[in-house]
Amino acid sequence: MRTVRIPAEADFRSSLRSPAVAARVGVWLGVCFVLAFVTGVISHEAYVAHPVIPFPTRPAWGYRVTQGVHVLSGTAAIPLLLVKLWSVFPKLFARPPRQVRELVLHGLERASIGVLVAAGIFQLASGLANSAQWYPWSFHFRATHYAVAWVAIGALLVHVAVKLPVIRRALGADIEDASQDRASATEHGPLTRRGLVRSALLASGVAVLATAGSTVPVLRKVSVLGVRSGDGPGGIPVNKSAHAADVVAAALSPDYRLVVAYDGRERAFSRGDLERLGQRTAELPIACVEGWSASGRWTGVRLRDLLDLVAAPRGRDVRVVSLQQHGPFRETTLPGRFADDPLTLLALGLAGEPLAIDHGYPCRLIAPDRPGVLQTKWVGRLEVLG
Amino acid sequence: MTAVRVLVGALGLAAAGYGVVSLLDIGVDNLVAAGLWLAGGVAVHDGVVAPLTIALGLLLARVWRGLPGPVVAGLVVLGTVTVVAVPVLGRFGARADNPTLLDRNYVLGWLALATLTVLGSGVAVATARSRTRGGDRGAGACRR
Numbered sequence: 001m002r003t004v005r006i007p008a009e010a011d012f013r014s015s016l017r018s019p020a021v022a023a024r025v026g027v028w029l030g031v032c033f034v035l036a037f038v039t040g041v042i043s044h045e046a047y048v049a050h051p052v053i054p055f056p057t058r059p060a061w062g063y064r065v066t067q068g069v070h071v072l073s074g075t076a077a078i079p080l081l082l083v084k085l086w087s088v089f090p091k092l093f094a095r096p097p098r099q100v101r102e103l104v105l106h107g108l109e110r111a112s113i114g115v116l117v118a119a120g121i122f123q124l125a126s127g128l129a130n131s132a133q134w135y136p137w138s139f140h141f142r143a144t145h146y147a148v149a150w151v152a153i154g155a156l157l158v159h160v161a162v163k164l165p166v167i168r169r170a171l172g173a174d175i176e177d178a179s180q181d182r183a184s185a186t187e188h189g190p191l192t193r194r195g196l197v198r199s200a201l202l203a204s205g206v207a208v209l210a211t212a213g214s215t216v217p218v219l220r221k222v223s224v225l226g227v228r229s230g231d232g233p234g235g236i237p238v239n240k241s242a243h244a245a246d247v248v249a250a251a252l253s254p255d256y257r258l259v260v261a262y263d264g265r266e267r268a269f270s271r272g273d274l275e276r277l278g279q280r281t282a283e284l285p286i287a288c289v290e291g292w293s294a295s296g297r298w299t300g301v302r303l304r305d306l307l308d309l310v311a312a313p314r315g316r317d318v319r320v321v322s323l324q325q326h327g328p329f330r331e332t333t334l335p336g337r338f339a340d341d342p343l344t345l346l347a348l349g350l351a352g353e354p355l356a357i358d359h360g361y362p363c364r365l366i367a368p369d370r371p372g373v374l375q376t377k378w379v380g381r382l383e384v385l386g
Numbered sequence: 387m388t389a390v391r392v393l394v395g396a397l398g399l400a401a402a403g404y405g406v407v408s409l410l411d412i413g414v415d416n417l418v419a420a421g422l423w424l425a426g427g428v429a430v431h432d433g434v435v436a437p438l439t440i441a442l443g444l445l446l447a448r449v450w451r452g453l454p455g456p457v458v459a460g461l462v463v464l465g466t467v468t469v470v471a472v473p474v475l476g477r478f479g480a481r482a483d484n485p486t487l488l489d490r491n492y493v494l495g496w497l498a499l500a501t502l503t504v505l506g507s508g509v510a511v512a513t514a515r516s517r518t519r520g521g522d523r524g525a526g527a528c529r530r
Binding site: 085121139207224227239 | 409498
């Protein structure tokens, strides 16, 4: 029996582990990371009440698309990252150079790659788990995923800057060109380099098709690994049930009243009162940060009409308070643009039926182009802010 | 090219710096918890996933002489897609009060994907073989 020792860079013989493969897979991986980063920043902007650039209310399906792209580009990146890491794995065992200057440069490059790999794996793993509502960690997901996204994209840019000459040579030459290969990478296996790159892209495509049905309705039947089939009351899945939010008693109580407040004035509405107000219908999507989305036909009172009943001026932010006693989204701030939008409803029904309790009965907020968790359910109080 | 590299590098350092500051801003407890996962991800990949892949490759090359390329391609697809499927196969986020979440039979779904992959690889191998037979022992079959 041979003793197990730490391998050296020269022990890795496959000619597939080459800059030619790493650069080609890396380009696609880079595209996925940039897409995920940009859509992630958009999602972050959608969350804060007063973003740097005011978040638009149109198109109504905007957030549905950007968040779908966010989760799908992250999903697509997983096979690519695994193949990319495989192709450069021997580098992990590279011997540090002897000269001090080279040693420092080598150390810095290793450190930057360490940061990139750590941040990259962290983003994909935490995002993947989050999309399936699995939280096996104690860090604050949203804030941490956002902060590490900047680390990942920054480390990626540094990596591209460092490797640019190698990348350009690799992409400029034929994929079988061996001029940049490690001296030991001479063994040909059953798969060609082109075959490996194509396999990685195919895997990436399969991963997307197998999960995208949670947000692309036509793929529902195909997406055997989708977190949600798309079923649910009124044709819309549920993120948090009334039971989980601990609101069943308060939501079903005959004493339930929606209180609308502005400038010391308050008006209370029972569910029956709300039903007697002018009803509107709007086709709007619920688009969750976890990446699933579904469009619904919502019926209810236009929010602006309710605000008019307490003579609230236009352009004011509205604090929306749920019957929930706890949870980070118990209270949210609806920016004035959204509050005044004619499509924004306090929904009482979905798909021609009274709202299911898991969808927010007695009433819920539904506004265009907003993340799902900010579409407050079981609304108990609307406060027009000064 | 040097100017471009310096610019991209500086931009990268600035973005990463902003990320680090944001991460520190969340708090010490959060930093420790996130640090564990940042280091843990690398450790799991370099210490478990990569060695297992190498071991599997060596084993396969030993037991299957002339391993066809499409079979390796199929394993790349199935292996990496299985990693993507871990959270749904484990149903870790399932909740009794929410039947709309994780509402598919994922084991069956994975088996369907595996079957398709095997079929795809099989068809590719058969196509390559018939093409080789038509020619005169071309280089396409197996290069080992």
